[in-house]
Structure formats: structure tokens, C-alpha cells
Amino acid sequence: MTADTLVLATAGGPLPSPRPNRLRQLGVDTGYALAGFPAGVAAFVVVVPGLAAGAGLLVVWVGVAVLAATLLAARGFATAERAWLPAVLGEAVPRPVYRRAEGRPVRRLVTPLRDPQSWLDALHAVLRLPFVILSFTVTVTFWAVALGGLTYWTWDWALPDASRDPGNTDLLEVLGFESTAFRRIALYALIGLVFALLLPFAVRAVALLQAGFGRLLLTSRAATQAEIGRLAGGRDAAVAAEAVALRRLERDIHDGPQQRLVRLGMDLARAQRQLDRDPDAARETLGEAAGLARETLEELRALSRGIAPPVLADRGLAAALAALAARSAVPVDLAVDLPTERLAPVTENTAYFVVSEALANVAKHSGATTCRVQVTCTGTRLRVVVEDDGAGGAVTAPGHGLAGLADRLQAVDGVLVVDSPRGGPTRLTGDLPCA
Numbered sequence: 001m002t003a004d005t006l007v008l009a010t011a012g013g014p015l016p017s018p019r020p021n022r023l024r025q026l027g028v029d030t031g032y033a034l035a036g037f038p039a040g041v042a043a044f045v046v047v048v049p050g051l052a053a054g055a056g057l058l059v060v061w062v063g064v065a066v067l068a069a070t071l072l073a074a075r076g077f078a079t080a081e082r083a084w085l086p087a088v089l090g091e092a093v094p095r096p097v098y099r100r101a102e103g104r105p106v107r108r109l110v111t112p113l114r115d116p117q118s119w120l121d122a123l124h125a126v127l128r129l130p131f132v133i134l135s136f137t138v139t140v141t142f143w144a145v146a147l148g149g150l151t152y153w154t155w156d157w158a159l160p161d162a163s164r165d166p167g168n169t170d171l172l173e174v175l176g177f178e179s180t181a182f183r184r185i186a187l188y189a190l191i192g193l194v195f196a197l198l199l200p201f202a203v204r205a206v207a208l209l210q211a212g213f214g215r216l217l218l219t220s221r222a223a224t225q226a227e228i229g230r231l232a233g234g235r236d237a238a239v240a241a242e243a244v245a246l247r248r249l250e251r252d253i254h255d256g257p258q259q260r261l262v263r264l265g266m267d268l269a270r271a272q273r274q275l276d277r278d279p280d281a282a283r284e285t286l287g288e289a290a291g292l293a294r295e296t297l298e299e300l301r302a303l304s305r306g307i308a309p310p311v312l313a314d315r316g317l318a319a320a321l322a323a324l325a326a327r328s329a330v331p332v333d334l335a336v337d338l339p340t341e342r343l344a345p346v347t348e349n350t351a352y353f354v355v356s357e358a359l360a361n362v363a364k365h366s367g368a369t370t371c372r373v374q375v376t377c378t379g380t381r382l383r384v385v386v387e388d389d390g391a392g393g394a395v396t397a398p399g400h401g402l403a404g405l406a407d408r409l410q411a412v413d414g415v416l417v418v419d420s421p422r423g424g425p426t427r428l429t430g431d432l433p434c435a
Contacts, residue, residue: 025090025204026199033135033139033207033210034139036132036135039077040129042077043128044128046070046077047125047126048126050066050070055067064110067112068109077124078125084211088208093215095219096219098117099112116221117221121218127213132210134206135206138202139202139203142199145191145192146193146199149193156181156185268286271289312352316338318336320348321375328359329363330363332359332371332373333372333373334373335374338377350414351382351384353405354430355373355375357404357405358373358386358405359373368425368426372387372388373385377434380433383430386427388426390424391424392421392423393424394420402418409430412432413432415430415432416428416429417429417431
């Protein structure tokens with residue numbers, strides 16, 4: 001493999017975009033509030049009469065077409081609203097998957113009526129009007145007062161003078177003070193400054209209120225569907241990882257202990273035949289059989305460590321990794337930094353198998369002379385790093401070790417990253433939840 005870095009599994013979705021500055025966010029929130037008002041009014045005017053007319057015409061079947069057209073229009077307004085949400089909320093939002101119109105014309109016509117998200121879009125069009133009115137009113141009011149107060153000194157001269165015209169009364173006179181140009185400019189500038197300072201917070205609050213309502217109706221169902229899909233994918237990954245592990249264990253048993261046990265049975269049968277006519281040869285055969293039995297037992301013990309090492313359950317991850325490093329054919333520099341309390345069993349098992357499989361690959365394929373294993377728990381994430389000075393060029397293929405590790409980590413919301421350019425070194429990094 002010539003690529004420097006290969007990401008095998010992801011667990012958190014897209015990376016968050018950099019947080020916008022306050023001025024840019026104010027512009028986004030203002031544009032959202034101003035554009036949302038005409039869009040909200042248009043959606044209400046289109047959807048409410050459409051639903052009423054469609055429901056009233058159902059008796060003659062024309063209502064089905066009217067309702068379908070209304071729901072499609074509501075979908076268009078909902079799509080436009082969803083396009084604003086990431087910029088306002090500062091995070092990506094899931095997009096729903098609508099039912100596809102297939103089959104006969106009548107079935108395609110009623111497809112929008114059978115889609116729950118289409119009805120949620122229509123409900124959003126009906127109920128969003130108070131939110132867009134509030135958002136528009138607050139935004140326009142704060143911007144008008146802030147700009148008007150701060151620029152009042154430029155146009156005070158154009159207004160009627162209340163001191164010379166008894167028919168005009170300004171705010172100072174209402175408050176019981178004498179009105180002069182300087183006092184008016186100072187008062188309105190102070191009011192404009194206060195509104196300017198509060199402007200980002202007020203506009204942000206109403207924008208978040210409107211966007212939060214939109215996210216509730218327009219993306220919640222899609223988020224639930226995505227979570228169900230992610231969990232199903234995790235279960236599939238776990239099943240695939242276990243299937244690969246079982247096939248590898250079956251192959252190892254077939255190639256190792258099973259062959260030795262067959263040989264042991266043959267030696268014992270030969271010793272039984274030699275026992276009467278050649279005791280010395282029988283004794284020699286039994287000695288060979290005893291040695292073969294010891295080798296078989298050691299190999300079975302080695303295989304059992306890959307299934308459920310007792311030291312992992314009894315003494316924890318650190319002790320299990322120390323034992324694993326001591327048995328490695330390649331010298332291992334082990335660094336473990338874990339909390340005093342035990343981690344979750346699924347976390348310990350996954351981290352152990354990542355290190356175990358990685359060390360096995362180092363010994364079999366890398367040609368490395370040294371290997372470094374680092375395991376640290378920071379916050380809520382456990383990081384496992386295995387690095388060797390071998391030839392590199394690690395590849396992932398279905399049914400092989402690295403693909404199995406990726407599936408195992410994906411099953412627990414983990415990430416596996418392999419950095420293995422040709423010529424080495426190889427660096428394998430696993431990241432998974434601590435709890």
C-alpha cells in the first residue's frame with residue numbers, strides 16, 4: 001500500500017466546521033430571520049389551504065392529488081429550511097430519505113401521503129408562522145433601534161423641532177425634560193448603543209428558537225433513522241469480526257492441534273502394537289507421543305489466549321498487555337497509562353485484541369526488530385498505538401487481520417487508522433470509548 005494514511009472506520013460522523021466569528025454569525029442569524037419571514041408566510045398560505053381543500057375533496061378523489069401536491073410543496077419549503085440549519089446551529093443536520101415514487105401511476109400519486117416525513121414537513125409549515133413572526137420582529141426592531149440611535153446625530157436636523165413647534169413632542173419632553181439637540185442626540189445614541197450591544201444576543205436567541213423548532217420536525221426522524229442504521233451497522237461489523245475470528249481459529253486448530261492429535265493417536269496405536277513384541281520400541285514411541293502431547297497442549301494454550309485470556313479478566317488490561325508483550329517474538333516497548341478503576345469489559349477486550357492482532361502481524365509479516373505499544377485513556381477515549389520499524393506496506397483485505405480489527409472497533413464506536421508506507425514504519429492507531 002502506497003497511501004500514507006488509510007482511515008478504516010469512523011464513529012462520529014463529519015468533523016465539526018470551525019466556529020464562525022460573532023460578526024459572521026450575526027449576519028447569518030439576521031439573514032435567516034429576514035428570509036424566514038416571507039418563506040414562512042408563503043408556506044403557511046400554500047399548505048393550510050392545500051390541506052383544507054384536499055381533505056374536503058377526498059370524497060371525489062381529487063383531494064388525493066391536491067394533498068399530494070400540497071405535501072410536495074411543503075417538502076420544498078422544508079428543504080429550503082434545512083439548508084439554513086447547519087449555518088445557524090453550527091453543526092451538520094441529517095437529511096431525511098423520502099419514499100421513492102414507484103409502481104403504477106396511482107401508487108406514485110399517493111406516495112407522498114404514505115411518507116411520515118412529508119406530513120412532518122406540512123406540520124412544520126403550519127406551526128412555524130409564530131416563530132418566524134417573532135424572529136423577524138425582534139431582528140428588525142433591534143437593528144432599527146441600534147442603527148437609528150447611533151446615527152441619529154446625522155439626521156436630527158431634518159426632524160421638526162419640538163421646542164419651536166408645540167404640536168410636536170419628543171421622548172425627552174414625554175419624560176419631563178427640556179428638549180435640546182444635544183440632549184436628544186445623547187439620549188438616542190445611548191439607546192442605540194444599548195440595543196447594539198444586545199443585538200447579537202437577541203438575534204441569536206430568536207434564530208436558535210426558530211432553528212430548534214425546525215430541527216425538531218425536519219431532522220429528528222432522520223437522526224433516529226441514522227442512529228438505527230449506525231447501530232445495525234455496528235452489529236453487522238461485530239458479527240463480521242466474530243465470524244472472521246472464528247474462521248481464523250478454526251483454521252489455526254485445523255493446521256496445528258488437530259494434525260498433532262491425529263499424529264498422537266497414530267503413535268499410541270503403534271505403541272500398543274509394539275508393546276508385546278518390542279517393549280523398547282514401544283517405550284520410545286510413548287516418549288515421542290508424550291512430547292507431542294506437550295506441544296499440542298502449549299499450542300492450545302496459545303490459541304486460548306486469543307479467545308479469552310484469564311489474566312485480562314482477573315487482573316485487568318495493563319497486566320494482560322504486559323503478559324502479551326512478554327510473549328511477543330519481537331521485543332516490545334510497552335507504555336500503559338490507565339485510570340485506577342477498571343475499564344468496561346468490552347473496552348478491555350477490544351483493546352487487548354487490537355494489540356494482540358497487531359503484534360501477531362508484526363511478528364509474521366513486518367520483519368521488524370522492535371515494536372512500541374502505547375495505551376492511554378484521556379477523558380472518555382482510549383487510544384491504542386502500535387508502531388514497528390518493519391518494512392511497512394500493510395494492506396487491508398476482507399477476511400484478514402486489519403479488516404477484522406476495523407470491524408471490531410466499529411462495533412464499539414471506535415476508529416482504526418493505519419499509517420504504513422512502503423519501506424516502513426507502520427503505525428496502527430485505535431481509538432475507542434473508555435466507558
